Amino acid sequence: MGKPTGFLEYERQLPEDRPPEERINDWDEFHTHFDIEKLRIQGARCMDCGVPFCHAGMQIGRTSIGCPLNNLIPEWNDLVFRGDMDEAYKRLSLTANFPEFTGRVCPALCEGSCTLGMHDPAVTIKNIECHIIDTMFEQGKVKPRIPASSTEKRVAVVGSGPSGLACADMLNQMGHRVTVFERADRPGGLLMYGIPNMKLDKKIVERRIKLMSDEGVVFVTNTEIGRNYPAVKLVDEFDAVVLCTGASAPRRLRVDGAELKGVHYAVDFLSANTKSLLDSGLEDRKYINTEGKNVIVVGGGDTGTDCVGTAIRHGCKSVVQLEIMPEAPSERTASNPWPEWPRVKKTDYGQEEAEYVFGSDPREYLTTITRIESDERGCVSGVYTSKVSWETGAPVPVPGTEQRRDCDIVLVAMGFTGPEQELINQLTLETDARSNIKAKEGVHKTSMKGIFAAGDCRRGQSLVVWAIREGREAAAAVNEYLMK
Ligand SMILES: Cc1cc2nc3c(=O)[nH]c(=O)nc-3n(C[C@H](O)[C@H](O)[C@H](O)COP(=O)(O)OP(=O)(O)OC[C@H]3O[C@@H](n4cnc5c(N)ncnc54)[C@H](O)[C@@H]3O)c2cc1C
Ligand code: SF4
Known part of the structure; x- marks a missing residue:
């Protein structure tokens, strides 16, 4: 532990994402990196606590505690603080095959279990991980490791x-x-x-x-x-x-009109977009274009958020994200204590972008789709939604809350x-x-x-x-x- 008082002296800080007004005009990554001095300060916040729950990697019931890869987090936090990125990379590689992926897309189960997180915001573990591996690639230090011998199996x-x-x-x-x-x-x-x-x-x-x-x-x-x-x-x-x-195998949407033209599963929508982007920079038009369309995303999770971000980049006319569950609390509840993964409300990139473009968070909670309306050509022209109640333990539409909304494209992001x-x-x-x-x-x-x-x-x-x-x-x- 390089800086024993680091957690008292420094506040959690992350590099600023590219702002929504800039990033919605392209398909480039929106996260950025700190300069190394700022990163070292974040590494110094690690307390090197006696029992580092951040690397526990345990599943208890339906909740996760710590990093499933058992990454040696306090060790590389310390090495980053000391400025020894090469050694930090060596420690990281012992447990992590692809830190450049997890450093970008992992929800950071480690941070939910960081001991500092009991009283203060957690150490920025995921960002530090990403910075270490990106630096090593930039410096040409990630080289092919050719196995010395073969078993011929x-x-x-x-x-x-x-x-x-x-x-x-x-x-x-x-x-x-x-x-x-x-x-x-x-x-x-x-x-x-x-x-x-x-x-x-x-x-x-x-x-x-x-x-x-x-x-x-x-x-x-x-x-x-x-x-x-x-x-x-x-x-x-x-x-x-x-x-x-x-x-x-996607969870199917079981409402009248689910077979209409204009209803798509989220992964079909997202994968066609990426393929067209890689093949031709979207020039081949072989993707589901939401430009100028009213879009309803069914599902308030991360996949739904990816659909929102993608539709906004196409230039959709409107986007609404339906979530059948209630809005999560802004802080942990007593039934979700540290070091469990915190089940709290998260505002992700797609929602930030919708707020910038349309002025509000696109999520509507406790809301479900009840049927889809067709035009004379068999295409989606609208959807009906209802508020739901969970009083009986299952979602039940609340009478009198049905509402029709204009819609051209329904994206189903209800999980698998x-x-x-x-x-x-x-x-x-x-x-x-x-x-x-x-x-x-x-x-x-x-x-x-x-x-x-x-x-x-x-x-x-x-x-x-x-x-x-x-x-x-x-x-x-x-x-x-x-x-x-
Ligand atoms: C839209 C979306 C966004 C997500 N975002 C995140 C995120 O931000 N962070 C996160 O941690 N998780 C995220 N997830 C979840 C995460 O991507 C998955 O949990 C993870 O990819 C599962 O890995 P896997 O290797 O088991 O399967 P997959 O990644 O699904 O890979 C399975 C592969 O097997 C291939 N395949 C299947 N059958 C055959 C066959 N018969 N022959 C040959 N090939 C076959 C498929 O084509 C596919 O390429 C996301 C999921 C989705 C759908
Ligand atoms: S962000 Fe990295 S250290 Fe944290 S849980 Fe994910 S893989 Fe593990």
Whole structure:
């Protein structure tokens, strides 16, 4: 601990985001970095407390405590304060495969459990993490690590999201020959086609894929296992298979009019936008354009926020974000104590931008969509919404609150129910009660010998940081299976 009184002397500070009036005109990232002196001060706020909950990485019931990767946070905070970025990077790399992803998109479970957060705002851990890795890339210090020897064991990883990438990275470093199969035209899973460019620039994803390719991982894109590459062939050809296929079955909108033209699932909307952006700078028009349209986003979560930010960049006429749950409190409640993840109201980039463009937060709480109206061509022309009550424990529309709103495009961001089932059925794998692939946490073996599962397809819809942890754990399990 470099500065014992740092937490008393300095206040939490983050670099200013690019202002909404500037950033809505482009698709570039909106976060910026401090200069190193300001970053050192933030590192000095870490108390190096006796029991650093920030790196606990535990799931207790439905809540998380600390970093799932068990990142050695107090160590690199101290090293940053001392100005030793090289050593900070070495400590960070011990546990984190892709800090440039988590440093940008992680909700920072660590900060929710920071001991300083009991009395004062938490240490800016996520920002420090991002700064360390970005500095190392800028200085050319992140170099390919070519494994010294090969076991000649062949492992297939199906899916190239964060769990597949982490698993492939670990197995490759262990000396196995790893091939990652991806059905999309670019690797990265939701890091590539899901999370928008302004939150995670796709050049950063591509840079890591290139590094992994240079280290020996083989990426095979445009290949869907179970459709244009038989699943049984894959199992025969490889010594082990790890399924990292994500949880992409969307929760369906079950109201009259859900089949109309103009109703889209959020990931279809977001991924088409990114693909068109990367392929042609949106010149090919192969995306769902909301320019001049009235947009209703169904879902008040992060995916809904990404839809709001994207629609605003298109130049939509209006955007409303419906949230069926009540507004979260501004501070922790007694039933949500430290060091649990704080369930408090968050105003994210999409809402800030809507406030700038339309003058108000686009979220409407305790509100649901009840039906969608069609014009004579079968296109959306309006939606009906109602207030809901949770008095019975389930959402019930409140009589007399139905309201019609002009709408041209409905974006459904209601979450996911689990993994797609086709490949699971072909491989006759057992599933759990939530339709996820059955495999114990930390063990990752499925019901079929030699087949493992990790990430959202095993744990259900989650976070990038949990997917990376699962990929790391699955790699350890595969290594043990191959080398026993
Ligand atoms: C719009 C959106 C925004 C999000 N934003 C955040 C965020 O800001 N922060 C955060 O922490 N989390 C975020 N998440 C959640 C996070 O992206 C996921 O939890 C994480 O990506 C899961 O990783 P994964 O590797 O398990 O699966 P995925 O990232 O879903 O990757 C699975 C991959 O498998 C491929 N695949 C599936 N089946 C096959 C097959 N048969 N053959 C070949 N390939 C196949 C898919 O094409 C996909 O590329 C977001 C999710 C969405 C939808
Ligand atoms: S990965 Fe997430 S939880 Fe872990 S240290 Fe980084 S920001 Fe915190």
